Amino acid sequence: xxxxxxxxxxxxxxxxxxxxxxxxxxxxxxxxxxxxxxxxxxxxxxxxxxxxxxxxxxxxxxxxxxxxxxxxxxxxxxxxxxxxxxxxxxxxxxxxxxxxxxxxxxxxxxxxxxxxxxxxxxxxxxxxxxxxxxxxxxxxxxxxxxxxxxxxxxxxxxxxxxxxxxxxxxxxxxxxxxxxxxxxxxxxxxxxxxxxxxxxx
Amino acid sequence: xxxxxxxxxxxxxxxxxxxxxxxxxxxxxxxxxxxxxxxxxxxxxxxxxxxxxxxxxxxxxxxxxxxxxxxxxxxxxxxxxxxxxxxxxxxxxxxxxxxxxxxxxxxxxxxxxxxxxxxxxxxxxxxxxxxxxxxxxxxxxxxxxxxxxxxxxxxxxxxxxxxxxxxxxxxxxxxxxxxxxxxxxxxxxxxxxxxxxxxxxxxxxxxxxxxxxxxxxxxxxxxxxxxxxxxxxxxxxxxxxxxxxxxxxxxxxxxxxxxxxxxxxxxxxxxxxxxxxxxxxxxxxxxxxxxxxxxxxxxxxxxxxxxxxxxxxxxxxxxxxxxxxxxxxxxxxxxxxxxxxxxxxxxxxxxxxxxxxxxxxxxxxxxxxxxxxxxxxxxxxxxxxxxxxxxxxxxxxxxxxxxxxxxxxxxxxxxxxxxxxxxxxxxxxxxxxxxxxxxxxxxxxxxxxxxxxxxxxxxxxxxxxxxxxxxxxxxxxxxxxxxxxxxxxxxxxxxxxxxxx
Numbered sequence: 001x002x003x004x005x006x007x008x009x010x011x012x013x014x015x016x017x018x019x020x021x022x023x024x025x026x027x028x029x030x031x032x033x034x035x036x037x038x039x040x041x042x043x044x045x046x047x048x049x050x051x052x053x054x055x056x057x058x059x060x061x062x063x064x065x066x067x068x069x070x071x072x073x074x075x076x077x078x079x080x081x082x083x084x085x086x087x088x089x090x091x092x093x094x095x096x097x098x099x100x101x102x103x104x105x106x107x108x109x110x111x112x113x114x115x116x117x118x119x120x121x122x123x124x125x126x127x128x129x130x131x132x133x134x135x136x137x138x139x140x141x142x143x144x145x146x147x148x149x150x151x152x153x154x155x156x157x158x159x160x161x162x163x164x165x166x167x168x169x170x171x172x173x174x175x176x177x178x179x180x181x182x183x184x185x186x187x188x189x190x191x192x193x194x195x196x197x198x199x200x201x
Numbered sequence: 202x203x204x205x206x207x208x209x210x211x212x213x214x215x216x217x218x219x220x221x222x223x224x225x226x227x228x229x230x231x232x233x234x235x236x237x238x239x240x241x242x243x244x245x246x247x248x249x250x251x252x253x254x255x256x257x258x259x260x261x262x263x264x265x266x267x268x269x270x271x272x273x274x275x276x277x278x279x280x281x282x283x284x285x286x287x288x289x290x291x292x293x294x295x296x297x298x299x300x301x302x303x304x305x306x307x308x309x310x311x312x313x314x315x316x317x318x319x320x321x322x323x324x325x326x327x328x329x330x331x332x333x334x335x336x337x338x339x340x341x342x343x344x345x346x347x348x349x350x351x352x353x354x355x356x357x358x359x360x361x362x363x364x365x366x367x368x369x370x371x372x373x374x375x376x377x378x379x380x381x382x383x384x385x386x387x388x389x390x391x392x393x394x395x396x397x398x399x400x401x402x403x404x405x406x407x408x409x410x411x412x413x414x415x416x417x418x419x420x421x422x423x424x425x426x427x428x429x430x431x432x433x434x435x436x437x438x439x440x441x442x443x444x445x446x447x448x449x450x451x452x453x454x455x456x457x458x459x460x461x462x463x464x465x466x467x468x469x470x471x472x473x474x475x476x477x478x479x480x481x482x483x484x485x486x487x488x489x490x491x492x493x494x495x496x497x498x499x500x501x502x503x504x505x506x507x508x509x510x511x512x513x514x515x516x517x518x519x520x521x522x523x524x525x526x527x528x529x530x531x532x533x534x535x536x537x538x539x540x541x542x543x544x545x546x547x548x549x550x551x552x553x554x555x556x557x558x559x560x561x562x563x564x565x566x567x568x569x570x571x572x573x574x575x576x577x578x579x580x581x582x583x584x585x586x587x588x589x590x591x592x593x594x595x596x597x598x599x600x601x602x603x604x605x606x607x608x609x610x611x612x613x614x615x616x617x618x619x620x621x622x623x624x625x626x627x628x629x630x631x632x633x634x635x636x637x638x639x640x641x642x643x644x645x646x647x648x649x650x651x652x653x654x655x656x657x658x659x660x661x662x663x664x665x666x667x668x669x670x671x672x673x674x675x676x677x678x679x680x681x682x683x684x685x686x687x688x689x690x691x692x693x694x695x696x697x698x699x700x701x702x
Binding site: 006010011012015016018019022023026027029030033034036037038040041042043047048051090093094095096097098099100101102103104105106107108110111112113114115116117118120121124125128129130153154155156157158159160162163164165167170173181184185186187188189190191192193194 | 259262263266267270271274275276277279280338339340341342343344346347350351352353354355358389393411413414415416417418419420422455458459462463465466469470473474476479480481482483484485486487488489490492556557559560561562564565632637638640641642643644645647648649651652
């Protein structure tokens with residue numbers, strides 16, 4: 001049988017050119033979108049609050065217009081009773097974030113829903129009803145981080161967080177990081193989450 | 202055992218390794234690049250075994266939470282489990298490229314000595330990183346910990362010093378590939394492969410910096426993870442698959458290369474912006490719902506195309522091939538890639554369902570089948586090609602001596618992974634309903650879902666299938682060490698394509 005050249009749409013050259021244009025085009029679009037996303041998610045931008053938000057009351061409520069949950073920023077509620085400047089707040093949150101990485105939290109927990117599934121999500125950990133009351137929350141969180149075995153919160157699962165040799169300054173920094181993270185607008189994730197203090201609203 | 206007995210045992214083991222290494226280097230059946238490939242494949246198999254072992258330990262901790270508590274905690278086991286996986290897959294890819302580089306370019310590898318040095322540097326670095334993971338595990342909240350112990354970012358936990366080492370090794374690999382093709386023939390496969398490697402190495406840089414802002418952190422982290430796994434790795438595997446279809450079945454170059462371009466267009470066309478499905482919930486703008494949802498829904502299309510392509514080629518050649526185990530694993534790859542990466546990914550990729558499934562065992566279910574189906578399978582196929590050549594290009598068709606071994610290993614591995622996937626899927630459904638939809642994702646809701654009998658049963662079944670997978674892995678290792686030894690028949694000769702395209 002004699003060989004016939006394939007139609008243009010099935011030829012190697014056609015698909016080679018298509019592959020180059022499609023790849024190039026998609027990548028250029030991704031770069032443009034990335035510039036815009038960076039603008040929107042920088043700390044202090046429209047979606048990710050400045051680090052000094054830890055001086056305020058943070059909560060999470062259902063927004064009827066958007067039909068989804070959203071973080072809300074309220075009155076002054078300084079963390080550990082200290083109002084921090086933007087720089088001090090950033091330094092504290094930064095220490096917390098570094099500790100979360102160095103202790104490898106992400107290989108048990110999820111943060112913003114990403115990580116491992118052996119322990120609860122930390123996105124809204126600051127707002128969890130499990131802390132009982134707003135007044136005692138900070139200290140309970142610190143105590144838990146310092147000695148998770150003694151202060152275990154296993155909810156009957158027998159799964160205990162190990163002692164990770166977290167120091168008191170590291171524990172406070174982690175709490176600051178968690179409070180700041182809970183204020184990020186995550187497009188309604190997690191859904192149906194009733195924050196501490198919002199039970200009757 | 203006394204210390205002296207240990208030392209003697211270690212010395213005997215080391216002598217055995219040296220002897221094996223010497224006989225590999227003297228093997229007349231292998232080119233320089235192929236000998237290097239066998240080195241990569243050997244370490245890949247060892248890491249595969251480590252992945253299985255630490256996966257079993259982590260899986261057991263779901264059932265017995267006190268198991269190895271504060272000795273090897275879940276986060277350590279899980280980290281070694283997923284890191285061993287990423288690294289053995291990369292070793293498999295690097296080895297596969299070294300394997301066919303000389304054949305494809307028609308010349309000897311340029312700078313092979315550098316490639317060999319890079320292999321030892323990489324293997325040394327991987328050993329140190331794993332030892333630090335196991336023995337030191339965590340550090341204080343300082344930059345030093347991130348540079349020396351653990352970066353604490355899922356999949357790319359390797360400390361920064363190792364990141365730099367990885368980049369240097371990948372650049373050496375890139376030099377080998379690009380310089381060899383430049384000296385010899387440039388083919389369509391060569392072009393796609395070289396450009397893909399530039400992207401693969403470049404993307405790794407996006408994961409090599411620290412930022413306080415976790416939204417920004419995860420934005421770039423996904424550039425590495427997603428654009429590796431759902432774009433550049435897929436294209437790399439497409440190149441490997443294209444070359445192996447020519448070798449195994451005798452498919453014409455024009456056919457495989459046209460398919461390769463189609464796959465690149467579809468894969469990058471859907472996968473690059475499909476990255477948006479990771480940007481639904483990390484603080485990023487709402488437009489990612491539309492972009493991520495739309496393009497990631499398209500991501501299965503190239504995988505369907507790959508299945509069509511392989512079935513067409515295998516059918517057109519009436520399954521006549523020179524290496525049965527390798528072809529079986531390539532078929533497993535085509536289906537596994539489509540099912541694991543395509544179907545399982547698609548099932549929970551749209552934001553309307555992902556709101557509930559994000560961060561649950563759904564992702565674990567998808568991850569297990571996708572990594573196995575898309576990448577483990579093609580690497581195993583290549584290990585069999587290497588074993589055949591290394592033993593003198595011997596017969597690997599029907600009626601193989603001890604042929605039960607590769608068949609049983611393949612059945613155990615495929616069934617085992619599929620079983621784990623289904624068990625984790627059940628756990629994922631249960632978690633999405635109970636923790637997310639009903640309980641509103643509180644910590645109490647999380648544990649209500651974890652304690653539920655449906656979840657616990659799923660974890661037990663996952664363990665059963667995990668053990669089956671591990672048994673299959675062990676058998677595979679044994680088979681690769683033995684297959685073809687003492688075989689006298691030469692490999693079946695496959696003519697280049699005689700059928701009409």
